[in-house]
Amino acid sequence: MGEKDHIELLKKAQRGEKESLDRLAEMATKRLRLYLYRLTLDEELTQEILQETMLEMCRILGKLRRADKFWPWLYGIATNKIHRHQRNLSTQKRLAQSRKNRQPANHQQQAFENLVSRELKQIVAAAMKGLRTTHRAVLVMRCYDQMSYAEIAQAMGRSEFSTRMLFLRAKRALQKQLLRNGLSKGSLLGALVLFGKLTAPAEAAAQVSVSSASLSIGTLAGLVGIATTKTAIVSLSAAAVITVAAVVGSGSLGPKSGQIAGAAEDHAATISTPHNQARQEEYWYYFPEGPDNPVMIRVKAGRRGHRPQAQFLQNDQANYCFDNGVIYINNHRRYAPDLSVARLPTDNPQFSSFISRTEGTRPSQKMQYVPNRANGLLVVATRSGDSANNRPWVIRHYNVLDEGYFQGDWPTGLRMIDRRDAMHKRGWTFFTVTGRVNGQNVRGAGRIPFVYATSKRFDPWLTLHVGNDLTIVDTPAQAYIASLRAGKRTHYRPGTFFKGLSRPWMGLHTIDTVRRDAAEQRIPFSTKLADARTARVTLNTHDVTLTYSIDLQTDVVARISFSIDGSSAGVLNFSYLQNIEQLGSQFLRPRPTPDGAPPQNDASLLWLVDLARGSLGQ
Numbered sequence: 001m002g003e004k005d006h007i008e009l010l011k012k013a014q015r016g017e018k019e020s021l022d023r024l025a026e027m028a029t030k031r032l033r034l035y036l037y038r039l040t041l042d043e044e045l046t047q048e049i050l051q052e053t054m055l056e057m058c059r060i061l062g063k064l065r066r067a068d069k070f071w072p073w074l075y076g077i078a079t080n081k082i083h084r085h086q087r088n089l090s091t092q093k094r095l096a097q098s099r100k101n102r103q104p105a106n107h108q109q110q111a112f113e114n115l116v117s118r119e120l121k122q123i124v125a126a127a128m129k130g131l132r133t134t135h136r137a138v139l140v141m142r143c144y145d146q147m148s149y150a151e152i153a154q155a156m157g158r159s160e161f162s163t164r165m166l167f168l169r170a171k172r173a174l175q176k177q178l179l180r181n182g183l184s185k186g187s188l189l190g191a192l193v194l195f196g197k198l199t200a201p202a203e204a205a206a207q208v209s210v211s212s213a214s215l216s217i218g219t220l221a222g223l224v225g226i227a228t229t230k231t232a233i234v235s236l237s238a239a240a241v242i243t244v245a246a247v248v249g250s251g252s253l254g255p256k257s258g259q260i261a262g263a264a265e266d267h268a269a270t271i272s273t274p275h276n277q278a279r280q281e282e283y284w285y286y287f288p289e290g291p292d293n294p295v296m297i298r299v300k301a302g303r304r305g306h307r308p309q310a311q312f313l314q315n316d317q318a319n320y321c322f323d324n325g326v327i328y329i330n331n332h333r334r335y336a337p338d339l340s341v342a343r344l345p346t347d348n349p350q351f352s353s354f355i356s357r358t359e360g361t362r363p364s365q366k367m368q369y370v371p372n373r374a375n376g377l378l379v380v381a382t383r384s385g386d387s388a389n390n391r392p393w394v395i396r397h398y399n400v401l402d403e404g405y406f407q408g409d410w411p412t413g414l415r416m417i418d419r420r421d422a423m424h425k426r427g428w429t430f431f432t433v434t435g436r437v438n439g440q441n442v443r444g445a446g447r448i449p450f451v452y453a454t455s456k457r458f459d460p461w462l463t464l465h466v467g468n469d470l471t472i473v474d475t476p477a478q479a480y481i482a483s484l485r486a487g488k489r490t491h492y493r494p495g496t497f498f499k500g501l502s503r504p505w506m507g508l509h510t511i512d513t514v515r516r517d518a519a520e521q522r523i524p525f526s527t528k529l530a531d532a533r534t535a536r537v538t539l540n541t542h543d544v545t546l547t548y549s550i551d552l553q554t555d556v557v558a559r560i561s562f563s564i565d566g567s568s569a570g571v572l573n574f575s576y577l578q579n580i581e582q583l584g585s586q587f588l589r590p591r592p593t594p595d596g597a598p599p600q601n602d603a604s605l606l607w608l609v610d611l612a613r614g615s616l617g618q
Contacts (some may be wrong), residue, residue, distance in 0.1 A: 007067040014062055021061075026052055031071075031145070032078055038140045038199050039082055042126070049085060053078045071147070075155035079137055086133060121198055121594040124191045135170035142167055142191050143210045161380065161395070174384045187489045247480060280382065287377040288316075291346035294452045295507035296406055299334070314507060316452040317408040318420070327416045331424045331450075332555035333509035339527045339535060341519070342512040344377045345370040345392050357518050370394055416539075421554070427454035430577045430587045433464060434534035436616040437562055437570030439465035445586045448502060448576070450555075455505040462497055463590050470617050472497055472607075480593070481617040489593065490617055492603055500546075500605025502556040504572075511535050511550050512555055517605045528601050534558070544569075546610045562612040 012020035032053060037046045055172045056077050058268050064073055093600075128136060134156070142156065153163040176190050192210045284298040299312040312334050313320040321328045336342065349369055370379050374396045381392040400406060423429035428449040435442045444464035448590075449455035464472040471482045474497035480489045499517045502510045511527070518525045519540045530536045530549065537548040545566075550561040557575055562569040603610075610616040 001058070006070065010061075010064075010070050014064070021058065023262055025058065028057065028074055029054060032074065033201050034200065036082070036143060037077065038128075038144065038195075039079075039136050041129060041199075043582070047141075049078065049081045052081050069154060072151040072154035075141060075145075075147075075152075076157065080294045081155060082137075092438065113270075121194065122334065123178070124194050125183060125198065127174055127180075127191065130177045131173055133168065134166065135173050136377075138167045139170050139174065139192070141250075141434075145198050159393075161393070166231075178590050180557065188272060191510055237576050261463070283379075283381045284380070284406070285345055285378075285379040286406060287346070288375065288401065290375045290377060291371055294346060294455070294505060296401075296452065297334075298406055310410065313406065316401055318451060324409055324473075325414060327410060327414050329416065329418045329420055333504065333507070335509040335511055335513075335552065339511065339529070341515050342508055346377075351519060354522055355515075356516055358519070358524050363558070369390055374398070376400070383529060402492070404607075423576060423580075424450050425556075426580075427451055428458040430580055430583065431556075432575045432577075433572055434575075435570060435572035437466075437572065437611050439570075440569075441609075442466050442572060447587070448556075449505040452505055452507065460495075460498060460503075460505065462501075463591055464497070464615065466611065472616075475590055476497055477592050483617050496603050497607060499603075502558075505553050509552075510555050511537060514539075514548055514550065514557070521606060522605050523605075539605075541609055544612045545610055546605075558610065562608075564612060 009020050009024050009027075013024045029050060031044060033050055036049050036053075037043065040049070041047050053074070056521065057074060064070065087200040092224045129189055131139075136595065137156065138152060142149075146154070149160050149163050149167070152158075152167075153160045157161065158166065166272050171188065175192070176300060178188065178191055189210060196210060197386075243283040280302060282300040284296075284300075284538050286296040288292060296316060297312065297314045298310055301308045309322070311322055314333055315320075319330045319333055320573055321330055321334070340359060340361065343352060343355070345368065347369065348371075352369075368381075370377075370392055376396055379392045380395070418425070430445060430447050433442065433444040433446070442464060444459065444462065444496075446462035447459055459476045460474075461476075462472070463475040466472065469483055469485045471484070473480055473482070474495065475490075476494050479496045481492070482489045500514060503513045504510060506513060508516070514537055515525050515527070521589050523541060525537055525539045525541050527535060527537050533553050534553060535548075535550045535552055537550060539546040539548075543565055545563045547555055547561040547563070549561075550556070553560050554576070557574050560572045562571065607616060610618075
């Protein structure tokens with residue numbers, strides 16, 4: 001029976017149709033009996049709680065306002081009944097005695113009985129028995145009843161995020177129990193399959209399966225939880241018997257070599273977030289190293305009254321977009337269709353106000369400021385048509401990536417199209433800089449990571465030579481300008497000379513990174529489309545104008561033009577390597593200098609203004 005049929009049956013039952021109520025009760029009894037047995041492992045107690053739950057359902061069915069929330073509502077009633085029984089001492093004693101005298105799953109399939117040793121079954125059953133009821137409940141609802149985190153959250157009276165955390169703890173608790181009994185770290189999935197078969201009716205045991213996706217809170221292993229996995233229990237007498245395979249999606253597009261070659265035209269490039277009463281949105285921002293450092297973003301959206309579904313995911317591995325049943329993996333970060341500047345919940349009010357004044361927009365829908373500066377900061381912000389300024393939900397949580405919360409919540413088996421070019425698939429590349437500014441030749445090279453994960457291994461660095469005198473060096477360890485003529489080095493904070501350039505590993509599109517760098521220095525800017533894939537961002541100081549040509553699809557700065565008082569002062573051209581084989585010495589990482597001088601203040605992108613004026617390093 002489909003979801004629409006269930007809803008229609010429920011509505012008829014609420015109107016007092018006895019036949020519909022009987023059918024609904026029969027359907028609910030069949031589904032709940034298995035859930036309750038897996039939590040209690042006691043047939044008598046299961047029947048008792050089942051009867052109480054069904055009586056409660058019939059008594060208060062008319063109070064249920066949302067027919068599509070029937071199952072979470074019913075599971076909540078059943079779970080509360082279990083807790084009430086466990087708080088009763090006499091019930092606990094009877095349950096303990098029942099556990100001592102009974103072996104679970106006396107109705108398992110005979111063929112499976114012959115396949116797996118009794119010893120292994122006892123180990124798995126004992127491990128499940130050793131879990132807290134809430135842990136067992138969330139495992140059963142997620143793994144066997146295929147309930148979404150939102151549905152489980154409603155059933156258990158929790159938030160969706162805390163439900164994910166509970167599921168993680170439940171998995172860890174079960175893994176710990178299995179390890180104590182001699183099973184390997186890879187036995188979790190197989191153990192859950194075995195327990196499902198042991199506790200299922202004989203006619204259904206063969207159909208029990210647990211997908212690797214259902215075990216994932218996130219899924220950075222593989223691409224967005226669509227991974228091929230084959231996990232087996234290695235046991236005393238049933239080695240490699242239980243295997244579970246998940247579905248894989250694949251796809252590969254994009255050029256293999258050459259310079260700044262673009263990907264195919266991407267109709268899923270931007271996100272539109274209209275202030276619409278029929279729409280609700282949820283934004284997740286994760287700052288693993290604290291604000292002012294890389295950010296990861298997940299955007300969920302959907303019709304009001306329905307569970308939002310992830311539309312965009314920008315985690316430490318790649319940029320994903322879900323559109324019309326297809327997952328696209330893009331070169332670029334998302335950007336607004338009206339080219340407005342991306343905002344973060346950690347933007348202070350003065351910074352946000354400057355952007356609003358510069359863009360000429362009203363800040364009525366700005367996100368509430370989160371002043372928390374801690375590492376591992378996670379901000380979850382929601383808005384809908386009548387609540388654009390909802391208070392963000394702030395969490396300090398160091399291991400969001402390890403625990404896999406940044407995932408798409410997309411169904412397994414979806415088609416996936418990888419639109420990344422060679423350098424974005426690699427996750428990093430080298431680039432060259434050539435040009436002439438203020439009458440001096442400029443040449444140089446550097447390395448740029450595209451995502452947070454590769455930035456740890458292939459960190460960004462830059463070396464520029466200006467004329468025959470100045471050398472600019474920027475690495476994560478140090479940044480300086482060396483003057484050959486003056487015989488001195490001026491030190492800056494690491495990262496200074498990447499300000500005003502492409503910094504995709506920071507988690508925002510280059511069009512936003514450049515403008516936010518300008519806003520930090522209160523430099524006015526304007527933005528317009530030059531063509532279908534190129535944006536022009538113009539920054540205006542009192543005498544110097546910088547004009548950026550930014551490739552929206554490849555997410556990099558292609559050119560910076562300089563002018564002083566309206567007259568051309570030069571240009572810098574950037575070229576990014578798709579093929580990094582047979583490279584020359586120009587791409588050797590700069591060696592650290594031993595002088596150990598303390599860095600000066602961060603010059604931000606004002607160094608580019610000084611370059612145009614000819615005052616850099618003075």
